[in-house]
Amino acid sequence: MAKVKGPTPQSQDFSQWYLDTIQLAELADYAPVRGTIVVRPYGYALWENIQRVLDGMFKATGHQNAYFPLFIPMSFLQKEAEHVEGFSPELAVVTHAGGEELEEPLAIRPTSETIIGYMWSKWIRSWRDLPQLLNQWNNVVRWEKRTRPFLRTSEFLWQEGHTAHATKEEAEEETARMLGVYLQFARDYAALPVIPGQKTEREKFAGAVYTTTLEGMMKDGRALQSATSHFLGQNFARAFEITFQDKDLEEKYVWTTSWGLSWRIIGGIIMTHGDDKGLVLPPKLAPIQVVIVPIYKAGSKERVLQAAGALEAELREKGLRVFTDDRDQYTPGFKFHDWELRGVPYRVELGPRDVEAGTAVIKSRIGEKETAPLADLKELLPKRLEAFHDELFARAREFRKARTRVVDDYQAFKEAVAEGFALAYHCGDAACERAIQEETKATARVIPLEFPAHGVLQDDEALKATGEGTCIRCGRPAAYGRRVVFARAY
């Protein structure tokens, strides 16, 4: 009897479970520089699938990809007051290059609003040059004090969209539209039931007029910001003199937006769906959707492998991502555990008895085994993967609902944020928000909002409710006209 190998149980130490799972599933490994990680092939394949889906959605909404440089003159970052205050503490700066000290230090981009603003000020002359609808897939660097793989790393991969518009209305519409794109991605591809809405003043992006966000609940009840879309107003336009001559002959500042989603979403997928056996990957993003495990003895190896090969070809023809695990040095039992750890949604077991009978055993990562005719699998498995996705989403949403409490007194609030989300009225005062954080470790995560025109809807009635009340902590009249989601956050 071999010792059981696998991640630390979630109930014992959720944080350790997360770290173990990433290592054991070979998603990533620690790199030599503090806070940096190597994304290993299996993890990168997951990221590539995320990129592929999102990139298609960006293009479908009229955006084009471009690439702006990694190095940004320090002076650029200082042009927008809130921006510099927000990002200075975590900047990495190049002071020497080519063996000499640089005249002006170069910041390694923490985000690209400034350099894109600078370029736009050169490119934009007329209303005919608008809108600018750009996106870039790149890396950014933020020197965080405390890091965690995927969730907060010194360097991370993401995409950052940047748009410039002639009118405020158009820019605000873009902000909502892209939040809608992220919500669709989260719901329909990552199976993440996230709460769309707006950040409070205290939590918004440094330099934004307002920030919209998607907040998810992890299996330990903590919140994870999964994507953001910012309305930047004319803040960066003024800082970088981005103006255009409008149809009415007036010279005007443009209105800009930015929006981003990082590989942090991988952390969200891990902590939303994973269990004590390891990863559970949503089928639409999983690098491998179906793994075929051939089972054979000396005399049956050839027959079984041939049947496995034929099945793999059939499933590939249906567009499924399939892998046949014919590694000779491992037993079937080992392979079962191995692919469960790696979160593959469906497994097909194919042994001599099955080949003989023209059947196979299929097993869902989150369900029971069943026997099905081999000939049916090419129709059956795509349906099962759809159902798998739906079940992942449904159970995550149920989990979130079960751990979300509507609270009206501070004691209940404290209990709620120890376990999950608290829906509470708040006065909107930043000092009061800070006090709540000091007293409970919870922060205002999101003011739930809907933008029906862009498909941004809540998936829970409790989050749609509007109303007036008094602040959960200080008792002053509540702001926002609705309850705010508070939680401990990553």
Added chain:
RNA sequence: CGGGGCGUAGCGCAGUCCGGCAGCGCGCCUGCUUUGGGGGCAGGAUGUCGCAGGUUCAAAUCCUGCCGCCCCGACCA
């Protein structure tokens, strides 16, 4: 950046108190045998004991300094 803990084979650890042959489990390699839920037997390889200096006949072990990692806290658009 403050408090605590830990650095010994790829991973997890024992050995450190009380100086005296570098060990265990897993993994890895070879062969045989196995294969329907983490197989078995036999043989084998792998060490800058975090780094530097000191004490000593002798240092993983004692002393000094440094570095790194983890946890808690502060910080974290």
